Amino acid sequence: xxxxxxxxxxxxxxxxxxxxxxxxxxxxxxxxxxxxxxxxxxxxxxxxxxxxxxxxxxxxxxxxxxxxxxxxxxxxxxxxxxxxxxxxxxxxxxxxxxxxxxxxxxxxxxxxxxxxxxxxxxxxxxxxxxxxxxxxxxxxxxxxxxxxxxxxxxxxxxxxxxxxxxxxxxxxxxxxxxxxxxxxxxxxxxxxxxxxxxxxxxxxxxxxxxxxxxxxxxxxxxxxxxxxxxxxxxxxxxxxxxxxxxxxxxxxxxxxxxxxxxxxxxxxxxxxxxxxxxxxxxxxxxxxxxxxxxxxxxxxxxxxxxxxxxxxxxxxxxxxxxxxxxxxxxxxxxxxxxxxxxxxxxxxxxxxxxxxxxxxxxxxxxxxxxx
Numbered sequence: 001x002x003x004x005x006x007x008x009x010x011x012x013x014x015x016x017x018x019x020x021x022x023x024x025x026x027x028x029x030x031x032x033x034x035x036x037x038x039x040x041x042x043x044x045x046x047x048x049x050x051x052x053x054x055x056x057x058x059x060x061x062x063x064x065x066x067x068x069x070x071x072x073x074x075x076x077x078x079x080x081x082x083x084x085x086x087x088x089x090x091x092x093x094x095x096x097x098x099x100x101x102x103x104x105x106x107x108x109x110x111x112x113x114x115x116x117x118x119x120x121x122x123x124x125x126x127x128x129x130x131x132x133x134x135x136x137x138x139x140x141x142x143x144x145x146x147x148x149x150x151x152x153x154x155x156x157x158x159x160x161x162x163x164x165x166x167x168x169x170x171x172x173x174x175x176x177x178x179x180x181x182x183x184x185x186x187x188x189x190x191x192x193x194x195x196x197x198x199x200x201x202x203x204x205x206x207x208x209x210x211x212x213x214x215x216x217x218x219x220x221x222x223x224x225x226x227x228x229x230x231x232x233x234x235x236x237x238x239x240x241x242x243x244x245x246x247x248x249x250x251x252x253x254x255x256x257x258x259x260x261x262x263x264x265x266x267x268x269x270x271x272x273x274x275x276x277x278x279x280x281x282x283x284x285x286x287x288x289x290x291x292x293x294x295x296x297x298x299x300x301x302x303x304x305x306x307x308x309x310x311x312x313x314x315x316x317x318x319x320x321x322x323x324x325x326x327x328x329x330x331x332x333x334x335x336x337x338x339x340x341x342x343x344x345x346x347x348x349x350x351x352x353x354x355x356x357x358x359x360x361x362x363x364x365x366x367x368x369x370x371x
Contacts, residue, residue, distance in 0.1 A: 012118070019090075020109040020118060025102035026065075026127045026158070029053045031144055032183035037216075039133060039148070039181060049183070050138065050146035051153075057098050061153040064129075065105050066094040072114045074128055074159045074180075089114035092158060107158065114160060122162050128180055129155045285328075288335045304328040 012022040029051050036044030055061065069079050069088035079087050089111035097104050107125075109115050131153040139145050212220065283295050286303050290310045295303050305324045309316045311331055316324065 015108075018112070018115070020115045021106065022109075023104055023106050024125050024158075025099055025104050026125070027051070027056055027103045027129070027153070029056045029101045031140060031146060034181060034183055041135070041147075044147070047148055048144075048146045049133070050140055050149045052140075052149065053101075055149070055151050055153055056103065058153070061155075062096045062098075062103065064154040065092050065096045065103065068092045068155050069157045070107055070109060070114075071157050071159045072111070072117065073161060074126065075157075078128075079157045087157070089160070092155075105158075109160070118160060122160055124161045126159045126161045126182070127155060128157045128159060129153055285332045285335075289331045301325075307331065 012020055014020060032049050032051065034047045034049055036042055036047050039047050039049070041047050068091065069084055070090035070092065071079065071087045072089045075083070075087045077083065090107060090109035093106035093108065095106055109118060131150045133148050134151055135148045137145070137147060138149070210220075279300070282300055282303060286293050286295060286307045289307050293303070293307055293310060295306075298306065301321055301324070305316070305321075308319075308324050308327045308331065312327065316327070319327075
């Protein structure tokens with residue numbers, strides 16, 4: 001969990017290079033009060049946290065101060081090698097020592113703007129650190145009860161701030177970013193008439209006005225913004241989903257139309273047989289008129305025109321299709337009539353008259369005499 005502790009800058013001096021150096025007492029042992037909601041216990045108004053000396057002055061904890069960056073105000077994230085150049089204005093030295101119930105550290109501010117701010121009155125230092133917060137009831141060696149103990153304390157950075165949050169006028173959320181939480185002094189159990197009440201912020205939450213601390217207001221504003229962002233993303237997702245459905249529906253409708261079009265172009269078996277029969281009849285009629293007429297690759301209209309032109313001459317080439325159809329039908333009728341005449345003649349027998357018989361008898365007699 002991320003925490004903040006605050007102390008004042010003391011004994012500052014300038015180096016020959018213009019840097020600002022100072023020594024400051026930072027973390028201390030003992031009890032500190034925290035708001036329950038800031039340390040994961042919203043059901044408690046105040047959580048009493050114990051910082052035992054064996055944890056504050058542990059070798060690893062003290063070593064974590066050395067060479068940590070100094071920042072101008074707390075950043076919104078932990079300072080790391082990836083963002084050090086963005087936040088650091090100086091650093092802590094390596095001569096870390098115990099000073100009574102405090103930890104004393106040397107620091108140097110190397111950024112001109114930060115130095116100017118310190119010399120103009122920005123003289124509070126706030127240590128940003130992480131620790132394991134163990135919730136366990138107990139009693140300090142001085143006989144004071146506590147609700148939790150800080151363990152494995154590790155420093156991340158030390159920030160130069162305008163107003164610290166751990167003084168008698170401090171309260172949760174005052175003058176700090178969202179980096180961590182700081183102790184409250186005195187107890188916030190009764191805020192009526194307290195200076196804290198004068199600095200509460202009013203925030204609208206779902207149409208209701210609530211009063212909260214700066215940190216609480218920041219948290220609410222962040223959650224509200226996150227909620228709005230999620231709502232916007234959801235609306236965009238719904239819009240994209242609806243557009244995708246519309247596009248798919250249009251695609252399906254197009255496919256259905258293509259299928260229906262293809263179905264309308266496919267002939268059933270009976271219709272196909274009828275068209276084959278009609279084509280065969282037309283070719284037969286054409287060849288009955290012009291036996292050597294070419295029909296391959298020609299449409300029905302082209303076959304009729306070819307027959308009429310072949311039969312009646314090139315003058316028929318420019319005639320209208322209706323005229324060609326009529327002349328073709330006439331030729332078909334004429335061809336059918338001629339065929340009937342030929343068939344009748346083929347069934348006729350020679351007619352024998354009396355004179356022909358007499359002539360034949362005479363021929364026969366003369367033939368016998370000659371013999």
